[in-house]
Amino acid sequence: MTEIVLRAEGVGKRFGGFTALSGIDLEVRAGERLGLIGPNGSGKSTFTNCLAGAFPSHDGGFTFKGQKLAGLKSHERARRGLARTFQLPRPFRGLSVIDNIRVPLAYAGRDAATDERAMECLESVELAAKANRMPKELTQVELRRLELARATALKPELLIADEAMAGLSNTEVDQILALLFRLNAGGTTIIMIEHVMRAVTEFSQRLAVLVAGRKVADGDPRAVLSMPEVEEAYLGR
């Protein structure tokens, strides 16, 4: 039986009177590729933010590698091997591409903070040739790769890729998918949050669906996608 790397138990989050997440239970096994889907506003990003420590959850909590995450700040979760990318790329715009990678290497303390290691991270996303460029000189897909490289510099055990393919062409989607497959092959567990269904079905071993802040399905991707509740959530009655 593979070890459970992440367990979410009854996670709930409210913004004033609006319930963004309610009673989310989820287990992710080490090395697994989990797709997390749902219509806009279903709570995927809120779940990511609660897991990464950007928002406190109101109910329930997370256990990561057997340790409760409650009370830990974002940087403490990152140092424990929990990495995330952002929906819109958020590079450190005043720093060069390689300095963007030096930040997690220097602060997370999970890997050698050397130039060689920084270059390896950039090489793994095919950005080594642009190491000394500034983020404003990168294309959209290169910015996505930089996000991934910054996350991999944390040497994560769990990576949450939050809409890493939004707005990309088919070829670019394939490039990012290949990167994620390679990371997963290296041992990183990945939660892919995505609207590009081709990528989700191709990548995910298991699919969980959120609708209006609740988990409505969790299981084999093909079975989940053919469930009436899921079809209804995406296509309406």
Add this chain to the structure above:
Amino acid sequence: MSDTTLPAVKLAAPRRMGHGTFWLASAAVALLVILALRGIGSEYAYFAATFVLQYVVLATAWNILGGYTGYVNFGAAAFFATGAYATVAFGKALGLGLLPCIGMAAIVGGALGFGTGVLTLRLRGAYFAIATLCLSVVLETIVVNWSYVGGSRGAYVMRPREVPWPFDTYSGFLCAVLVVLAAASVAIARTIEKSRLGLGLAALRDDEAAAEAAGVPTLRLKLVATSISGAMMAVAGAPLPYLGSYIEPASAFGLAYAVNAIAMPLIGGTSSWAGPLIGAVLLSSLQQAATVTISSAGNLMIVGVVLVVFVCAAPHGIIGLFRGRR
């Protein structure tokens, strides 16, 4: 992590001067400046240089928080005056001379910076700026009502009769102290900028959430920056009572210090240690020249005009102009 094996790419990173070499170079420049001023030997040269140098320290100190982290501190005058009044208070209470008082000012300023940081660093943008402005008002009110340091009447601080060797006048000694403080401030700022701390501060300046996600303890780093910046701004103010042998709250907490501390780094460029140095030398020299040729009343107007020109024409300061051309 990656199983790809690509050929190693050499980084074309610019060669950087090591920290030790930079400190030695700063010390050498400081010595040359002291010798040059000693060569000129006029009281006015000492006074003008002291005026410029105190702004070099103040602007460099402000930039450690305002420039490196992007948290705009409108309370520079509060920290500057804290340093000045630390000299008055510790001089009176313990009979300390200028040099120990500078050390005490650093401790008090650092503690004030830390306390301010704890109370305000969860605020952002305009709210943080307003909170620091309020600090200045609160501290000035306290000093105005604190008779031990002269209250609103002000306090007289007599210069020692004996001038430390090898200086011929106390003004020369005071100027040399500020040369050393300015050189040390610039070297500290550069050391921070090129260190792990500087990398973390630059990351949080650009995006705090992304910095946290990359493992940067943003709140701790901001507290470190506020404490160092506060200590150095207080150090800038510590020699003030000896400059004119008199200090009173309205001038120590004066608008000129708050405005100049912000304007000088903005004009020089906030992203580098050299920016505040260039901005402070240019702007304070201009103000000093205006004082002796026109009137001291127009100083802040000059600062305002130059600031407006730079904000419109060179938003990244003089350093930004040079970097843009490369």
